[in-house]
Amino acid sequence: MDIKSAIQQAALPEHIAIIMDGNGRWAKEKGESRIVGHYEGVVSVRDIVEGCGEIGIKYLTLYAFSTENWSRPKAEVDALMELMVSTIRKEAEHLKKNNVRLKLIGNITDLPEICQKEMQEGMDITEGCTGLTLILALSYSARWEIVAAAKKIAKDVLNGTITEEEINDAYFGKCLTTAAFPDPELLIRTSGEHRISNFLLYQIAYSELFFTDVHWPAFRKKDLYEAILNYQQRERRFGMTSEQVKP
Template sequence: MSADASTSLPSESNPRHIAIIMDGNGRWAQKRMMPRAMGHKAGVKAVRAIVDYCARHNIEVLTLFAFSSENWRRPVEEVSMLMSLFISTLQKEINKLDKNNVRVRFIGDRAAFSEQLRSKITEGEIQTQNNTGLTLVVAANYGGRWDLSQAFQKIAGKVSEGELLIQNVDEQCIDQHLSTADLPEPDLFIRTGGEQRVSNFLLWQLAYTELYFTPTLWPDFNQNALEEAIKSFKTRQRRFGHTGEQVLNKTITL
């Protein structure tokens, strides 16, 4: 973890990295007597609006929890529909994202996806890899415990091969082996839909993140709602273990 006093004071600056659990698509549809699939399609529209806002307001990274490793437990029909929606959305959106200088990244275990979906994911990453605007990270078949497990496996392999000394396995070493190794840690975490838990999302990375929960269902979470979350973030004093006085006097060193 690295920060200085300027990043620990309430300020007018936006968060560098926003991470969102997009919850409530199914309930949004059920409230309107619609199939759950309609909620997921409405959720895609909300994604477009939030990506557009972040791109225009110089947010560096936006991470969206699109499909968790636990979501495979949902009804087979819903999972199949989500996979089809995932593919069609990639086909429709990647050129627009590329045109708007958005770099797209995917994190998660791709092995369970179809060959077609894996191919679309790779194509999207390659097409946008040199873009310099917003980095859009899509967490798909992702879990925080999976992320830590795969990091530990890589580290254990290096130790067993003599590439890494066991005494050098520290927090920084673990950071460097996570799927988000080249990204800043999230400053602001948002969960829509009324639940107040992180649900196995970015477990290591959220250690010092400001948490924001809203009852708004994801399809109704618009740019105004995001602005409210960011306003809340700007009122927080981020101390990183220091006292409020140290932060105010700008005497902290991390």
Template structure:
């Protein structure tokens, strides 16, 4: 008989308890587009950076809950290659968030056996941002629990183009033949590396698009969208997304 989880949550949640979740069908890899920080702040008459700061607190709650539920990989879209177009003061604040988050939470992440990774392009990142992330990666490298993968200065199209150029160079230099090029090879050249493709994509704030996020990897992922802004996203919302995932049949083009 399939075992089920039933746990009570705090009063801050809009629901008293999580949906029934089967323990044998939890998504191995969940990817989240954390959207709506600015709009959440605007609705409250606050500056956009207040939304980003509150959203940082949501990250901690969701990491802890994902780990509790048995998720193996959690990829968070923290900053895209297109986000550089935002106002300078907002970009500067966003660049400080990884440092602030890791300064506060790194020790607990280590205690919880979480392994931190980064998926993105290191150039253009301020040294304080990169140093904080690389320190976290180094200090958690031997952890064997949840993999917390930050997509930072990441863009799906650029990722694919660079992988294709790398493969083309190998063919030109005789290290590869065209017959050796297949999906497995291309996947191995992407920034996600050895992380399996997401089983479930979650996007907050009501937007219904991928926004250049993991375009290759999300080909057969289940998708779950919510109107809830990221700062308001709770453990129950994560459970609802997983519950919906467990209700679906993944056929990968078959019957």
């Protein structure tokens, strides 16, 4: 039995989030520049999107560019922006053909105008797709998102849209950039680091975490399926006892 066929369809995570780490380390090990690692990382994105679609994952969020990444060397940031623009131009029709809907989260207004334009066109082209929803986190940080949600709620209270007593988890969630998507059940981080790096801090409260030493440019479907199998072997209790969650 191959690894893909071992996956239980009835126990698939609805939403997988991935911190795509290790492009630079992979390139360094190959004696290449960091940007070469980023280009190879795009190949992994294609493979993982295809893999998620093949087994029926409904949502995939990829941490593509954090707010902290703006502090990297200008040449690398510029190359990353160019890569994102060219990739969306090339991939939008391919995503549509494969019934993949593209969405974005993050402080999108910080992106160069050409990048914003291409991303919007990519979303428009794939808007009617009903298969996998691919969510790119660009210029994103969880702290930025939480602060923005708090500001929105403060305004809602001041203008009388809601009272302080009515604020709850559900209302807070509706004020986040991820309001239209379910929380991820599985969070994967590549390249051997064991931290969250300011990613979906509110949404991953009950996510299962999976860390792998594989650098992102080398991450393929089999690695994704291994993470899903590991997830399916875990017992998700949400604060209850094992006896309570067993059918």
